[in-house]
Amino acid sequence: MASKNALEAKGELLKDKWVLITGASKGIGEAVAVKFAQQGAKIALVARSQDKLEDTAEACKKAGAPEVDVVTCDMKSSKSIDEMAKTLLDRHKCMDVLVNSAGIFPMEGQTPLEGDPDEWEQNIQINLTGPMRLTRRLTPAMAEKGEGYHINISSSAGKHPSPKQCAYSAAKWGMTGFALSSAKALKEHGIRVMTIFPSVVDTDLARTRMEKEDLNPDNMIKPGDVCELVLLPFKVSANSVPQEVVLDVMKNPSA
Structure with missing residues (x-):
């Protein structure tokens, strides 16, 4: 049997595996989808925009995915x-x-003194209860198979709460606990669970923040950096898991 390093070198680390990525129409989700495609995975792309998903699907096919499926979904709708x-x-x-990558980052303040509670609820739905629900729906089939992987793309807010983003921090801390x-x-x-906590990543979402907070894109994490980490659970030994x-x-980035 070929070593995992050899399989990765051949682009076959995920051969014959189906990988579902939410938020796959742009940003981290899109980059992660292409990364898995480069390793021979079959790709299921999920997001709200059919047109943007089709663009990602084409990129995945060019990267080597033997099969690509596209399904639209609103992650705030059960x-x-x-x-x-x-x-x-x-x-x-x-x-x-399962790669839980879909998420939103509210631009306005979210403290107990300001902000819209309805927006807080939407934030919780997309960043926490939506991923939880999807995880619940997909996990039994993994358990029956005796193997599976949950990869959650979280945020540094899941480790270090932001005083101006109370609802967002609550959602990310909730996902950490889950x-x-x-x-x-x-x-x-046989199911491994890993969560990645990136600081500010250079995405369309972050670019919107730049206009408000004067952030320097040169000091941001790149989506490709996150992509290097999503392969970790497949590269370690069978009895190990990076959690x-x-x-x-x-x-x-503010400097």
Whole structure:
């Protein structure tokens, strides 16, 4: 049997595995999808925009994905999540890897003194309860197969709460707790759970923040940096799992 290094070199580290990526129409999700495609994975792309997903699908095919499926979904809608999960499971039986990458970052203040509670609720739905619900829908098939991977693209706010983004921090801390608890609950079923905590990543979302906060894109983490980390669970030995990976910056983007 070829070593994992050899498989990676040949672009076959994820051969025959289905990988579902939410938020796959742009930013980190799009970059991660292409990264998995380069390793021979079959790719299921999920986001709200059909047109943008088709662009990502084309990029994945060019990168080497043998199959690509596209399903639109609104991650703040329980019905939409359930329908998307059922569609993919009906078509492919099991998603071997779930990458929770979809998310929003509110631009306005979110403290108990300001902000819109309805926006807080939407933030919780997209950043926490949506990923939790999707995880619940996909995990039984992984457990039946005896192997699976949950990869959560979180934020440094899941480790270090922001005083101006209370609801966002709450969602990310909630996802941290859910992931750690899931990791313990699912070990016996052969399912590995890893969460990545990047600092500010140079995406369209961050570019919007730049206009308000005078951020320097040269000091931001690049989506490709996150991509290098998503392969970690597939490269370590069978009895190992990287549960939490913090990706920090050398220079402050605000500097």
